Amino acid sequence: MEEAPRFPGESIKAIAKDVMYICPFTGAVSGTLTVTDYKLYFKSLEREPPFILDVNLGVISRLETIGVQSHGENSCGMEIVCKDMRNPRFAYKQEEQSKLEIFENLTKHAFPVSNNLPLFAFLYKEKFPVDGWKVYDPVAEYKRQGLPNESWTISKVNSNYELCDSYPALLVIPTSIKDEDLRRVVAFRAKHRIPVLSWIHPESQATITRCSQPLVGPSDKRCKEDEKYLQTIMDANAQSHKLTIFDARQNSVADTNKAKEGGYESESFYTNAELTFLEIPNIHVMRESLRKLKEITYPVIDEAKWLSNVDSTHWLEYIRLLLTGAVRIADKLESGKTSVVVHCSDGWDRTAQLTSLAMLMLDSYYRTIKGFEVLIEKEWISFGHRFAVRVGHGDVNHTNSERSPLFVQFIDCVWQMMRQFPAAFEFNELFLITILDHLYSCLFGTFLYNSEQERVKAELHTKTVSLWSYINSQPEEFTNPFYVNYENHVLYPVASLRHLELWVDYYVRWNPRMRPQMPVHQNLKELLVIRSELQKKVDELHREASTRSLSSSSDRGSSPSHSATPVHTTV
């Protein structure tokens, strides 16, 4: 039997024959199980075509031994609980050495961090023609936004990550802010996450700034410098004499936070500021919601109760809350021409979700493949969304309450927007699913670690490959053929439950009875290929015709050059 296919740098750790995969859809099937340092690969030749199950180890949340009675001598069972909505189960004979070995190896390599092993991303040796680490250059991105300008400056004050260890080295802050004032603001904000600019409106100069909660505490502490800082942010936008602070949390939770050092801006101290709570529950609620969603989608779907079951997970309700919040932020900037400050408690979870979604609505650049990559690199990765903690890369401790699917939720929101505006995004659904798959896989370095500081220390950019290298080396796979660049179009998705839909192609994709019946994308791709070929042919012929006509005669010279204008339409 041939060996399992491997990536460059991947090595086989153990192989076991006669292992039984208990498929919840098609019944048990026997075959060979291979464990490498990247994946678990099961192949059975019992079926035609061969049955293959390929699960990367990064996606494994926990391994559990289970009892399996009904499978004859295969009395031992193992359930592989995955982060991506499936739980494959295997059955095997207990006493055999090879079986013991394989599951030992599985346990070891599925959780490399807990076993003092490197994550596979550091072993992966694939070479791509494009370097994805070059996608995001903060200076270039801020320049694209028209920064620095007279009110805002790109500051190197955090270049050693001393000011704030979870922020990037480059920060955009008000030009006029004095260093000693900044120190006081730093001290007044949780985790030192001061208000910094995320996005500036090209016309009104209204801005989205993000930060963490102010450390008001039960005694209603004030910080004049912080108040002045927000006033400066407001003054940087001449169009409005207001500043809106969006606190993503539930009002009651914010009050609880206030009782223990945290809190929110008081409207009486921050003159001209209005504070709005977006009432979004915390990471634990989201984790529980996704857990319930998994329960109702894998492996069995209750046909008669499907919709009420989805209702009971509240997953779509939270998606709605996020979208509603982001729409309010975007609308405040676009229609209200007012600058906004967004924060939650630490400013790295809900804040990242809200600012990135609002930016996606406001700025068509982020709806391109490159732009979306920049958005993720900027708002999520560089601003310290704690990917390692929230996903638990290579960590055996599955009960860690810091894990939460916030990034999944964000991508789901993007998918909802994509569904409502099918032509507004340059990327397709596969792009989003690929991103989510590699959020867990640990194949690429992109989502590893919690902050820029940690990444620099681990020399991530030299020792691992970026996910964007893989994606940008074959952009045609991820391109939406219907893309129209709606420049300067602000998208306001309908954030109503009746217009949201469960992302079945992601959450329920392991159910073979859910496979899409029509490869529509294939057809569309073919259309695109035909179009570009024809376009090339037309251009080529026109070029030839015009050069000939130029050299031969001038009397009919105008017509070819006229028709030679390339067809610039986009679809």
Add this chain to the structure above:
Amino acid sequence: MLTGSKTSFKIKQLVPDFKDKTLNFSNTALRSRETSDFKCLPGERVLQRTQPVRKPRAGRGSSLTGALLCTTFRVAFVPEEGVAKTEDRDSVPVFLGEHDVALASIERVVAVSPSRWKVLSARSSLRFHPEELVLFCRDLQVLRFHFEKSSAESAEITSAIARVYQPSVPASLSSFQRSALGSVEVKQYLSNRGADPQMNWFEGLQDWERELARTGATAWRVSSVNDRFEMATSLPKFNVVPQRILDTELKRTFAHFTEGRIPRWCWHHPEGSDLLRAASFQSNIYHEKHDARNLEALLFGRHPQCVIVEVGEDMPPPSEIQAAHSRLRALCLGDIPASLSVSDEKWLSSLEASRWLDHVRSCLRRSAEVSCLLAEGDLAVVLQEAEDRDLNCVVSSLVQIMSDPHCRTLPGFQNLVQKEWVSAGFRFLHRNNYTRDRDKEESPVFLLFLDCVWQLLQQFPSHFEITEVFLLTLHDRAHLPLYSTFLFNCQRERGRNTQHLSQSYTPVNGWQELVNGGLAPGSGGPSFPPVWDWALHCTPERRDSFRNPSNTPLSPGAVPNGNSETPPSRELSDCSGSGPGLVLLFSKGSLGPAPHLLPWRNAGGAASGWKNHRRAPSRDGLSRLERALKGQPLGPRGPLLPLLLGPCLRVWRGCYLRGALQTQVPPPVSSHLHVDFLASEVERLRGRLALAKGLDRHGNCKRAESRGTNQKPRQETTNHNFLFAGNRGTGCSPERRYTQTPTRGQKHPKLPP
């Protein structure tokens, strides 16, 4: 309307009253006639007009500004910019523009001011100046109009609409019909409409013969035994029965079925099976020996096996379909005025509780099962329903859509509805309940069918030539009492109301017959066009998007379920002859032999006279059918079997949620439009290529030729994959979408002309 009929009597009484009403508005009517931007139908009068009015458009904040008109036929909105097309100025204008709503579709008129709202009826008086007018329509649309200034004028037009729309009064119905169709000009115009050569109306003998030839059914013939509707009033004149039954024998069978609706042929599967439909057996009748023989011949055709499918079993009765639709409707529109802000909570649970999607699922499941049966060989599958006039229509047409690619084309779909609904005697008039006096019989069975088709379309987008826009338009038009298609319960009624001079049937095209009937001298009533005459009541832009340009090409020689490895065994076909065949009952998803099902076989001795030399029911054959039922992959040519799991059935948002008052809802960009766009661009590039080649040829003939040969293979592959105008074949309607470049240019200004 014919004089003497009950309804027309009422009309005459009420018409003067109606005229008084219009007189009140004569001044405004005069004024509006002068404006050129709105074109009345010849029989239509403008009652009231006001402007400026804003109509919120998809997309936040954006709205169209224009004039709002109330006429005797519709509420029209004429936007200021983008004035309607001027192409067919001289012909009768399109009945309904994109922004218009016919009076008969309006269900409720609500006047809204900042402080209050009021549901208006003809008699209610409006004591405030509304700022907004909301029209709730039967087809689940909700139209909102904002008056720029709330004034007496806004109150006037609101009251005017409330006075004329009168949903449940028959007189307003017929005055509505008259204002659209009653004028001499429209009648003249209708009489000159050419017949669509692709349309099969299933009215004449030849129509059915055409269908037999199309499907390749040979063992069947068209019987005219019912041509005076003496055998079965609700059946069409012509019915397809097995060749070997003589008309005299056939006549004796009608009494054995409810309403005389004997088993009739519907469709022939290329693998040999036939689809039949029938009403239930009349059990209280004495079965003579030779009757039984005829009855069995009728059921079996030439097949050795006959599967009887109890269509009504585990399926919602029409009353439940109506109840589910009402629940869905209440959920989608909400209660007035709560609908102005319908609560979002528990949306999915409430949707589930409406059970509408359950009913969609059971129709699709039953149809998928029947499709699998048909694909498996040599069978007569008889759909049996108590009256054969509701779910049989749904299932028989869904089966054909799943199994026959022709039925997924635009003409094919229209023909299918003609065959299985219009001609088969679906009670459109009673089920639609236009006059609101048959609430007990009202049931949106047809709309349930359209939803099922939409589900299939969602799951197999490139297998359909028809589009969501087409289904949506058909859905909306079914609520309008204007079309011969939807105004009658059976062919007999339809013929009586559009009576033509000659009594004997002339097998000419049925459509012309209808028109001539309407124009018969002396008959003052309007003649109703069929809904399929889209040019009459839809804008060209809308008609443009009826067809999906990129659906997979039809291959006429296709063999459904072509399984090369194990060809379907023919073991059962050898027991042909006149012996009693194997009768199987399909029930609860499985098959079982059920000889008792045929009442005459129980009636002792009746069957004993048969020479019983056929072998016992073959278990093999049975298990093969059961295998087929499990819906195992049936190959690329097999029927389209929809996924029925919870997540796979979706709510038809584009239809039911149009009314949810969301100003942000993005325009319904169906991806078909995009494919259309892409396809037309490819087409245009081809054109430019040809042009460029022409140029090239001037300069260098040799090279151009070599290029030409290079080009060829690719074009061929293209033709395989996509249906473009160039290779759509001759089977298309005369108005080819790709030749209409002007409209396309306007629609998509980004394209260079």
